[in-house]
Amino acid sequence: DPVQDKRALLEFLSIMRPTRSLNWNESSSVCKTWTGVTCNQDGSRVIAVRLPGVGLNGQIPPNTISRLSALRVLSLRSNRISGQFPADFVELKDLAFLYLQYNDFSGPLPSDFSVWKNLTSVNLSNNGFNGTVSDSLSRLTRLQSLSLANNSLSGDIPDLSVLSTLQHIDLSNNNLNGPIPNWLQRFPSSSYEGIRVIPPRDLSISQPPRDPTRQKPKAHFLGLSKTLFLLLVIAVCIVAVSALAFVLAVCYLRRKLRHGDGMISDNKLQKKGGMSPEKFVSRMEDANNRLSFFEGCNYSFDLEDLLRASAEVLGKGTFGTTYKAVLEDATSVAVKRLKDVAAGKRDFEQQMEIIGGIKHENVVELKAYYYSKDEKLMVYDYFSLGSVASLLHGNRGENRIPLDWETRMKIAIGAAKGISRIHEENNGKLVHGNIKSSNIFLNSERNGCVSDLGLTAVMSPLAPPISRQAGYRAPEVTDTRKSSQLSDVYSFGVVLLELLTGKSPIHTTAGDEIIHLVRWVHSVVREEWTAEVFDIELLRYTNIEEEMVEMLQIAMSCVVKAPDQRPRMSDLVRLMENVGNRRAASLEPKPKSENEASETSTPSEQI
Numbered sequence: 001d002p003v004q005d006k007r008a009l010l011e012f013l014s015i016m017r018p019t020r021s022l023n024w025n026e027s028s029s030v031c032k033t034w035t036g037v038t039c040n041q042d043g044s045r046v047i048a049v050r051l052p053g054v055g056l057n058g059q060i061p062p063n064t065i066s067r068l069s070a071l072r073v074l075s076l077r078s079n080r081i082s083g084q085f086p087a088d089f090v091e092l093k094d095l096a097f098l099y100l101q102y103n104d105f106s107g108p109l110p111s112d113f114s115v116w117k118n119l120t121s122v123n124l125s126n127n128g129f130n131g132t133v134s135d136s137l138s139r140l141t142r143l144q145s146l147s148l149a150n151n152s153l154s155g156d157i158p159d160l161s162v163l164s165t166l167q168h169i170d171l172s173n174n175n176l177n178g179p180i181p182n183w184l185q186r187f188p189s190s191s192y193e194g195i196r197v198i199p200p201r202d203l204s205i206s207q208p209p210r211d212p213t214r215q216k217p218k219a220h221f222l223g224l225s226k227t228l229f230l231l232l233v234i235a236v237c238i239v240a241v242s243a244l245a246f247v248l249a250v251c252y253l254r255r256k257l258r259h260g261d262g263m264i265s266d267n268k269l270q271k272k273g274g275m276s277p278e279k280f281v282s283r284m285e286d287a288n289n290r291l292s293f294f295e296g297c298n299y300s301f302d303l304e305d306l307l308r309a310s311a312e313v314l315g316k317g318t319f320g321t322t323y324k325a326v327l328e329d330a331t332s333v334a335v336k337r338l339k340d341v342a343a344g345k346r347d348f349e350q351q352m353e354i355i356g357g358i359k360h361e362n363v364v365e366l367k368a369y370y371y372s373k374d375e376k377l378m379v380y381d382y383f384s385l386g387s388v389a390s391l392l393h394g395n396r397g398e399n400r401i402p403l404d405w406e407t408r409m410k411i412a413i414g415a416a417k418g419i420s421r422i423h424e425e426n427n428g429k430l431v432h433g434n435i436k437s438s439n440i441f442l443n444s445e446r447n448g449c450v451s452d453l454g455l456t457a458v459m460s461p462l463a464p465p466i467s468r469q470a471g472y473r474a475p476e477v478t479d480t481r482k483s484s485q486l487s488d489v490y491s492f493g494v495v496l497l498e499l500l501t502g503k504s505p506i507h508t509t510a511g512d513e514i515i516h517l518v519r520w521v522h523s524v525v526r527e528e529w530t531a532e533v534f535d536i537e538l539l540r541y542t543n544i545e546e547e548m549v550e551m552l553q554i555a556m557s558c559v560v561k562a563p564d565q566r567p568r569m570s571d572l573v574r575l576m577e578n579v580g581n582r583r584a585a586s587l588e589p590k591p592k593s594e595n596e597a598s599e600t601s602t603p604s605e606q607i
């Protein structure tokens with residue numbers, strides 16, 4: 001553990017006393033367990049501190065955070081921190097991401113920003129900073145995003161025209177003086193809204209005073225002949241009508257093109273109960289809002305790019321519709337358009353902060369979000385292989401690529417690790433609330449990776465129609481409508497059963513009988529036909545029977561009726577890793593015979 005960094009953080013904590021208690025204590029490992037703290041790979045230094053919305057109060061004590069000299073990310077947004085910008089932050093030479101927005105800071109901004117050469121993203125908005133904005137910002141050659149909005153800054157707008165890296169700037173609602181420089185005009189007008197623009201000098205001052213006795217020159221047309229005047233009027237009308245016709249034609253063509261190339265078009269959105277893209281854009285611009293990216297996010301698009309992107313509906317879920325959007329630079333992202341959000345802006349943002357703050361290889365990272373009155377969006381990486389649900393149940397035809405046992409184990413262990421990590425968040429209280437195979441993907445190592453967490457907290461409790469989560473929902477949730485970490489364990493158990501049986505949680509037989517997976521597995525096991533439950537695709541592998549039975553027992557322990565008899569996610573990780581480790585120690589599973597081997601897809605083909 002980085003002992004010095006640990007001491008500095010404990011001193012910081014003892015003085016700031018957050019209202020939400022953090023699990024930081026002397027005896028636990030900073031790098032492994034402390035909420036909001038990330039270390040470098042060898043665990044020798046703290047490189048990121050993220051404590052958004054934890055109720056930090058008062059001034060940042062000097063000589064605490066500044067001792068974390070390897071710090072790259074500092075996010076203390078949405079707290080109640082007061083006082084001046086900490087002068088000793090100059091010690092944080094590696095700082096790249098600084099988020100102090102929504103606090104009660106006051107006084108001047110740093111006079112020399114160039115001490116932080118790596119600064120990439122700075123957000124000091126929504127505080128009480130005053131004084132001028134230093135020109136030294138123009139020396140931050142890596143700066144991509146700068147927000148100083150909603151402060152009391154005055155003086156000239158600094159010249160940042162040299163910063164080719166800058167992609168987002170927001171200086172709005174300050175007492176800065178215009179005129180708005182040319183370089184700033186390449187950003188949307190919301191970036192400089194509320195700035196007092198000095199009108200260009202009144203020309204009459206420099207003009208010689210008029211001679212009141214001199215007769216006002218007559219307007220030229222009055223001197224023209226009546227015919228010539230009429231001709232002139234007609235010509236002007238023709239030009240105006242042609243210009244109008246041209247504008248209308250361009251608008252029509254643009255609309256036609258949009259329909260044609262599969263963008264998030266009127267039809268698609270309206271069919272899904274949405275609005276036309278034009279309205280979509282303008283409503284968002286009205287709201288004067290932008291996408292909020294999380295620290296370390298390497299995407300460089302903005303809301304407008306997203307709305308311009310070609311889009312395809314991936315599916316409609318409990319909380320809204322998810323689109324695949326392909327941006328102009330060919331990046332694909334998944335955009336979830338939420339419906340029935342009950343939380344207000346601040347609560348929504350705080351929940352997004354919690355979700356986006358989870359950086360774990362088995363949790364799908366929330367890259368950005370957007371909140372306005374009419375639209376709430378969440379942006380994730382797009383997983384081209386599709387979800388575990390589609391890998392298991394999709395394409396059952398001839399070209400099906402079977403999911404081999406090893407991959408199923410990696411999916412199960414990976415997802416369990418991800419959920420276990422989620423359960424540590426928010427002082428060990430965060431609930432995923434929507435675990436199902438369509439929310440589990442394969443990460444770059446082909447381990448399970450969970451998505452769609454923490455949304456129940458911001459949704460209207462009446463929102464999810466009963467049928468959507470059916471099959472995964474723990475019995476107690478049906479009654480109380482309240483999910484918990486132990487109901488997550490139940491849902492995870494259902495996913496395990498899906499992986500073992502290859503069957504959907506609720507499916508119909510050929511005779512249209514509705515089968516509930518959990519009940520079906522119980523009945524088969526009760527009749528001692530255990531071998532019958534396993535997916536026929538798995539029977540081609542030898543030496544895995546024992547593991548399958550052990551995994552089945554683990555799954556059954558998750559889906560017991562009484563919540564307090566279910567294991568915790570961290571126990572499940574250990575139990576399943578033991579099963580996996582025994583397999584690794586024994587021989588690799590082989591096809592049963594040469595003949596069967598030829599029927600089996602080669603490992604490289606298998607997912």
Ligand SMILES: Nc1ncnc2c1ncn2[C@@H]1O[C@H](COP(=O)(O)OP(=O)(O)OP(=O)(O)O)[C@@H](O)[C@H]1O
Pocket residue numbers: 314315316317318319320321322334336380381382383384386387434438439451452468
């Ligand atoms: N990041 C992503 N990459 C690829 N596909 C995704 C991504 N996120 C969601 N999907 C897919 O999009 C579809 C719709 O997802 P969505 O999360 O909206 O609904 P769902 O998973 O079916 O239900 P729920 O809302 O209850 O989670 C699903 O098939 C899901 O697997």
